Amino acid sequence: MLIFGVLRSGLYSLTSVGLALSVGVIGIVNFAHGEFLMLGAFLGYWLFVSYGVDPLAAIPIGAAAIFLLGGAVYQLSIRRVLRAPELNQMLLTFGLSIFLQNLAIILWTGDPRVATVSYKAEALAVGPFTLGVPQLVVFGLAMALTIGLYAVLGGTRVGKAMRAVAQNRLGASLLGIDVDRIYLLAFGLSTALAGIAGMMITLQLSVSPFIGLLYTLKAFAIMVIAGLGNINGVIYASLVLGLSEAFVEFYVPQGGGWAEGVFFFLILVVLLVRPRGLFR
Amino acid sequence: MTGRALVRGGLLLAVLAAVVVLPLWVNRTQPYYLQLSINVLIFATLALSWDILARTGQLSLAHAAFYGLGAYTSVLLTTRAGLPIVAGMAAGAVVAVVAAVLLGVLTLRLRGIYFAIATLAFSETLRVITNQVRFTGAATGLVAPPLLGGHRPSQYLVILTILLALTLVSWWVNRSRWHFAFTAIRANEEVAAVMGVDVVRFKVLAFAISALFAGITGAFYAHVFLFISPLEAYSLAVSVGALVAPIFGGLYTTAGPLVGAVVLRAGEEVLRSTVQRGYPIIYGFLLAAVILYMPGGLAGVWASLAARIPRPARRGARGEPAGS
Amino acid sequence: MSLLVLDTLTKSFGGLSAVDDLSLAVRAGEIFALIGPNGAGKSTTFNLISGLLAPDRGRIFFDGADITRTPPHSRAHLGVGRTFQLMQPFHAMTVRENVMVGELFGHTVLKSLPAARRDAEEICESVGLGHLLDRGVTALGLADLKRLEIARALATHPRLLLLDEVMAGLTPTEARQAVASIQGIRARGVTILLIDHVMSSVRDLAERVAVLNFGRKIAEGTFETVAHDPAVIEAYLGQDEADGSH
Numbered sequence: 001m002l003i004f005g006v007l008r009s010g011l012y013s014l015t016s017v018g019l020a021l022s023v024g025v026i027g028i029v030n031f032a033h034g035e036f037l038m039l040g041a042f043l044g045y046w047l048f049v050s051y052g053v054d055p056l057a058a059i060p061i062g063a064a065a066i067f068l069l070g071g072a073v074y075q076l077s078i079r080r081v082l083r084a085p086e087l088n089q090m091l092l093t094f095g096l097s098i099f100l101q102n103l104a105i106i107l108w109t110g111d112p113r114v115a116t117v118s119y120k121a122e123a124l125a126v127g128p129f130t131l132g133v134p135q136l137v138v139f140g141l142a143m144a145l146t147i148g149l150y151a152v153l154g155g156t157r158v159g160k161a162m163r164a165v166a167q168n169r170l171g172a173s174l175l176g177i178d179v180d181r182i183y184l185l186a187f188g189l190s191t192a193l194a195g196i197a198g199m200m201i202t203l204q205l206s207v208s209p210f211i212g213l214l215y216t217l218k219a220f221a222i223m224v225i226a227g228l229g230n231i232n233g234v235i236y237a238s239l240v241l242g243l244s245e246a247f248v249e250f251y252v253p254q255g256g257g258w259a260e261g262v263f264f265f266l267i268l269v270v271l272l273v274r275p276r277g278l279f280r
Numbered sequence: 281m282t283g284r285a286l287v288r289g290g291l292l293l294a295v296l297a298a299v300v301v302l303p304l305w306v307n308r309t310q311p312y313y314l315q316l317s318i319n320v321l322i323f324a325t326l327a328l329s330w331d332i333l334a335r336t337g338q339l340s341l342a343h344a345a346f347y348g349l350g351a352y353t354s355v356l357l358t359t360r361a362g363l364p365i366v367a368g369m370a371a372g373a374v375v376a377v378v379a380a381v382l383l384g385v386l387t388l389r390l391r392g393i394y395f396a397i398a399t400l401a402f403s404e405t406l407r408v409i410t411n412q413v414r415f416t417g418a419a420t421g422l423v424a425p426p427l428l429g430g431h432r433p434s435q436y437l438v439i440l441t442i443l444l445a446l447t448l449v450s451w452w453v454n455r456s457r458w459h460f461a462f463t464a465i466r467a468n469e470e471v472a473a474v475m476g477v478d479v480v481r482f483k484v485l486a487f488a489i490s491a492l493f494a495g496i497t498g499a500f501y502a503h504v505f506l507f508i509s510p511l512e513a514y515s516l517a518v519s520v521g522a523l524v525a526p527i528f529g530g531l532y533t534t535a536g537p538l539v540g541a542v543v544l545r546a547g548e549e550v551l552r553s554t555v556q557r558g559y560p561i562i563y564g565f566l567l568a569a570v571i572l573y574m575p576g577g578l579a580g581v582w583a584s585l586a587a588r589i590p591r592p593a594r595r596g597a598r599g600e601p602a603g604s
Numbered sequence: 605m606s607l608l609v610l611d612t613l614t615k616s617f618g619g620l621s622a623v624d625d626l627s628l629a630v631r632a633g634e635i636f637a638l639i640g641p642n643g644a645g646k647s648t649t650f651n652l653i654s655g656l657l658a659p660d661r662g663r664i665f666f667d668g669a670d671i672t673r674t675p676p677h678s679r680a681h682l683g684v685g686r687t688f689q690l691m692q693p694f695h696a697m698t699v700r701e702n703v704m705v706g707e708l709f710g711h712t713v714l715k716s717l718p719a720a721r722r723d724a725e726e727i728c729e730s731v732g733l734g735h736l737l738d739r740g741v742t743a744l745g746l747a748d749l750k751r752l753e754i755a756r757a758l759a760t761h762p763r764l765l766l767l768d769e770v771m772a773g774l775t776p777t778e779a780r781q782a783v784a785s786i787q788g789i790r791a792r793g794v795t796i797l798l799i800d801h802v803m804s805s806v807r808d809l810a811e812r813v814a815v816l817n818f819g820r821k822i823a824e825g826t827f828e829t830v831a832h833d834p835a836v837i838e839a840y841l842g843q844d845e846a847d848g849s850h
Contacts, residue, residue: 095567
């Protein structure tokens with residue numbers, strides 16, 4: 001059970017770290033975050049079905065495509081509400097989310113689709129457990145990417161600029177950092193990370209226009225647990241969510257359905273008891 | 281009474297007469313339109329009741345929670361306890377109010393985005409619970425007994441009465457001392473408190489009024505469409521619609537949410553017949569467009585149009601984006 | 605007779621004490637000034653008195669009654685009124701409507717809307733906002749915003765008025781007007797506790813002064829005695845250092 005929880009948390013961290021980037025650097029709580037994940041998943045599915053490209057191999061293409069899309073969305077809409085009241089920003093991204101989800105429904109209908117890669121059913125015996133190969137691969141990649149992002153933020157010029165902007169918009173611009181470009185980059189990166197997570201989902205689960213919102217909400221739960229905008233707390237918070245879900249699935253009768261509600265319950269409890277998050 | 285007030289009163293009466301008579305008259309040949317009118321009024325009631333809560337600065341994503349609670353309470357009491365439908369609907373409203381007061385007290389300290397996320401979590405938690413518990417019919421849902429023997433014209437008059445009552449409440453709120461309390465709280469809770477406004481009382485009251493109407497509307501919906509399921513009753517689309525209509529029509533006004541609801545539902549109908557699926561795309565598009573290009577919504581557009589027409593006697597009061 | 609008594613009041617934020625063991629008594633009818641370097645805990649003290657913050661320790665008495673646990677709106681009803689240093693007008697309301705909030709909710713007399721409107725207009729006239737009644741607050745300049753702060757506080761019919769830096773940023777002429785206006789308010793029987801950095805105004809207005817530094821009271825007395833207190837001089841000289849360090 002522990003291992004299932006941990007494996008699941010990899011994908012969660014990858015999704016949430018993107019959202020945390022948007023919240024932490026730009027200050028935008030993006031309700032449409034999961035829709036980029038959904039689009040990534042469809043892209044992965046389409047590349048696999050039409051061209052036989054393995055979703056994992058397609059990640060660079062997909063990431064680039066979603067990055068560009070995210071950048072365009074930023075230029076067209078987000079950029080105009082940076083100074084608007086927080087609630088307007090929230091409503092705008094909420095509108096974006098509804099728009100993208102229904103656009104996907106119009107284009108691809110609401111039916112779930114499954115991409116069957118050759119190694120989908122393969123499993124590995126690790127000690128007394130058998131673990132799905134796709135799950136292991138996804139976990140490894142997701143963790144590598146999340147940690148890679150931390151490294152980028154900590155070690156490169158762009159990453160340092162992002163952290164500077166996150167701490168103090170005005171101060172950073174005085175240092176000669178082009179804040180607007182950093183925002184664009186951060187938003188593109190944020191959506192690209194969601195897109196990659198989406199392509200990984202193609203490997204294990206079915207793809208439908210409705211998955212976006214679910215992942216937005218789970219990413220919210222993780223962010224709330226970590227503390228809004230706290231990028232470093234995301235991994236721990238993902239573990240909390242992944243483990244709690246696995247726990248409920250295993251120990252509660254008909255746990256599958258209840259697990260669906262775990263993250264909402266966590267959001268409620270954390271917000272009511274400790275609104276600033278557990279990990280700060 | 282001035283001439284303008286007379287004209288206004290006359291117009292109001294005419295509109296009232298039209299909404300009472302027209303759908304009933306059309307029903308004789310085209311029953312579909314009566315059904316549609318009922319839908320529009322349900323939507324308008326949700327939108328306006330949501331707006332009353334929003335006037336205290338609480339932008340909730342939990343309106344579906346009260347709608348669903350009203351629906352489930354009424355259906356469970358009428359089918360399992362044999363209560364008459366009217367009593368069931370009243371109980372639905374009461375349960376919604378109790379839940380709203382609880383949620384209101386719990387979320388008192390949360391502002392802005394935290395409040396929105398917490399309310400969404402509340403609503404979705406209710407959905408998951410309803411979806412799991414066998415007593416509430418779980419994922420399959422419940423069959424509901426019909427209101428007034430399923431007689432559509434009578435049902436139409438019931439929801440119209442509910443909406444009219446809400447409209448009166450909303451109109452009164454915006455013209456009474458409550459308006460000052462609500463607006464002050466929305467602007468700055470701490471300053472409002474220091475100036476003597478009992479912030480907790482007004483915020484919770486707004487929650488209660490809002491939930492009362494959402495709850496009774498949910499119960500009405502159940503007994504008109506005769507079937508409820510967790511996915512529909514606690515649908516995010518309900519919460520979204522209840523919020524988009526006022527934003528589109530004009531927040532914090534009585535007319536804005538009503539006009540917004542009618543226009544949106546009409547637009548949705550047109551889309552529904554052209555694209556068949558995914559028509560809620562219009563909500564997403566309008567929400568984004570209004571935020572980007574039309575702050576103040578239709579009421580804001582109306583006010584700026586009115587301001588362009590020279591009118592010497594116009595009182596210079598500035599403030600809320602539009603009249604109520 | 606003391607109208608306001610603070611008894612060993614303490615408030616800290618994350619281990620840093622903003623107000624430390626503060627005791628103070630403000631007599632009915634006097635003008636009392638609270639001064640001290642930035643970050644000395646003056647605004648925190650105001651938040652404690654008006655009820656926006658709860659103290660960690662200590663008690664607050666107003667007119668002999670313990671109000672330590674009384675919610676802010678009830679304190680307003682008892683007669684505690686205040687202004688805010690960073691002006692916080694209600695947007696989406698006109699000047700008149702801003703002041704009406706105080707008339708409608710700030711005291712225990714239930715007023716009709718027309719009565720509240722009339723009384724609010726009167727208060728606006730008295731502070732020099734009579735010509736701006738229908739203005740939206742976004743159109744107001746600094747001096748008018750400060751006047752609006754005072755007008756809103758007066759509309760709650762306070763017995764004790766807390767003025768948080770109402771002189772800051774005013775021109776000398778405007779500051780003189782404000783001094784006269786505050787003396788007029790006191791003449792009508794309102795006790796005044798004020799925070800200010802404009803020392804000439806404090807000297808002209810205050811009968812007694814208390815000096816805070818790092819949340820502690822380091823001196824109390826008339827302006828003259830306090831101004832010559834070595835501890836006070838030291839606190840103010842040290843201010844540059846303290847400013848540089850945060």
